[in-house]
Amino acid sequence: MAEKVTVAAFCMQLICSLAISSLIALVGFVYAWPSYNIENFESNSTVLAWPLTTLEKSLIGSLTNIGALFMTPFCGFALHLFGRRYSAMLFGLPNVIGWLIICLTNYTPLIIVAIGITGFSAAGQVVSAVYITEIVQDSIRGMLTSSCVTMYFIGLLFSYILGGYLTYQQVLYVHLTVSCLYIAALGLLKESPVYLVQMGREEEAKRSIAFYRRVKDTSKEVEVEIKKIKLQLDPRIEEILQGETENPQEKELLDNNSQHAEEVPKITPWKFLKKSESSKKALAMALILMAANIMMGVIVLQVYAEPLFKEAVPSVHPNTCAILLAVDLMVASFICCLVVDKFGRKFLMTASSGATGLCTLLLALQLQLGFAPYWFTAFVIYAYCFVYNVGACTVPWIMGAEMFLPEVRGLCNSMVMACMWITNFMTLIIFNPMVDSFGLGPLFYLFTVICFSTAAYSHFCLVETKGLSVDQIQLLFLKKK
Known part of the structure; x- marks a missing residue:
């Protein structure tokens, strides 16, 4: 709950x-x-x-x-x-x-x-x-x-x-x-309470939690949160979580762990990552999501948006088109903010990737066959940006930030961001030769395949992290076959 x-x-x-x-x-x-x-x-x-x-x-x-x-x-x-x-x-x-x-x-x-x-x-x-x-x-x-x-x-x-x-x-x-x-x-x-506990500054961590939750630093809620953070920082967390049972002794086990977590020697993030099965599985999932997110065609569409808009709606100034596109993207991401904790990450990622694939398929057919009026191209571009931003663009960022234990959160998120920049760079390097060889329309068929493949991966493989604490999320990876 x-x-x-x-x-x-x-x-x-x-x-x-x-x-x-x-x-x-x-x-x-x-x-x-x-x-x-x-x-x-x-x-x-x-x-x-x-x-x-x-x-x-x-x-x-x-x-x-x-x-x-x-x-x-x-x-x-x-x-x-x-x-x-x-x-x-x-x-x-x-x-x-x-x-x-x-x-x-x-x-x-x-x-x-x-x-x-x-x-x-x-x-x-x-x-x-x-x-x-x-x-x-x-x-x-x-x-x-x-x-x-x-x-x-x-x-x-x-x-x-x-x-x-x-x-x-x-x-x-x-x-x-x-x-x-x-x-x-x-x-x-205030500084993050997780970082403060990590540095052994527990009293400051209590004041930080109280600040963000608008409660007194002596309240029970603060004490419970401190114990949760200590559990998350314990290098033995996977053994503790795998040993959890649905019985009254569970609370005593976690309490005892929290009391003695500081006695466990600290290890570097790299060593923690190599040792932690849940962290390695979470990192693999985050890298797949981020790479798929970039390879859905958004970079290519950004490059070709201006000439496509000029052809589709020549009477509208390019700056006006850019403003309308920014509004479209902003509204979509705002809707994602409102619904992501209601419908969950898995549903949004699956539905958004599927809808994005449909838009790239329509755009590919329009660019290759010209079966609809020019204004239809502009409509599909706006629709593509909207459905992409409602889930496929945003969910990888959310899950990357919430899936990792505090000990490796900075390291793993840096790796995910590096994946994003490298995939961006590789996409921009190879797409011009591909456009010259095959044309822009057929290239969007490839993006369609990537979008539908991402939707399938999200439906069958993605874990649902909605409303779960980071230690509960680790259990999802530990139980996954």
Whole structure:
């Protein structure tokens, strides 16, 4: 039975989750900014020192991804060394530095370097997801963790709107101000209680739990949560969980374990991962979900969206299409936030992957055969983005953040993020030759196969983690044949 969440606790955890996930909104700023400025950057009347060359334009578009890939391996290290709160603040700092440089200069090489610096912040999505997972209650964990995805699209939309109504310099000042406010807001939050217990700071952990749940730090609820965290941090957790029985002695076993957990020698995350069967199975599932998520065609669609929209709805300005697409994505991810803890991860991932496969099949047929009017192409693109974001895009992020034990949470999430960046890179490398050889339409047949295969995998293999604590989730992997 999922634990009850009071209104005061829900409001506090919601506000704090939005503050933490604002880092991903800042990432949205970085990805949106070049798209509505590129026309100016290429013109002779550019605000830059000179019009962008083809190479410079490519660097502005790609250096964010390179910066994120470079920093991703350091996420697990930062989470363990600095804690969740200071790591989140640290990954917000490159945005401040990058936007400050862009505000102060129009020298093109410096602006390219600044864009690369802001890419370091994109790797911090791991930190945000882990931080939120560890401060919210299990029954609302899916909703609040998925805010990471929603905030990205809010950042995209906000930046697109700014680009349509403010001057170039005014947009930069807004981006810089919001980046500074993010770091200031995190200064008002408490550190993750999981990290505090891990570091032996139990009294601070009690105050942190009390802060996020709006109860006194001497309450029974705080004491129970501390014992749960100690169980999760115990290297012997798999042996303890596999020995659990449905009898009155269970509580005594767990209590005794919590009391003596600190006597067990600590081991490194890598050694813990090699020893833990449940963690290895969870990592394999998270990597499959993330790779499938990227290979459903979203990257290719982003690249070809503008020419497809120009052909389908030539009377609509490209920036308007981009704003409508951002609204579409944001609404879909918001709906996912509302329903993910009601319908569960498995159902959403299965249904969304199947619906996405249907959209890619229709788009493939339309591009190859042209069986419908041009406006139908735009309709299918919007439908694809909507159903993809309702589940297939968001669920891998949620499950990656909630499946792992605290000892390997940073390490495993860094590996999942690295998988995402590498799969992104490989997809972009191979799809141009494939388009040249087979055409864009047949390529979407391949995406259709991947979507339906992901739906089948989700239906038959995915574990349901809705409302479960992390130790209960480990049991799902330990019992799985």
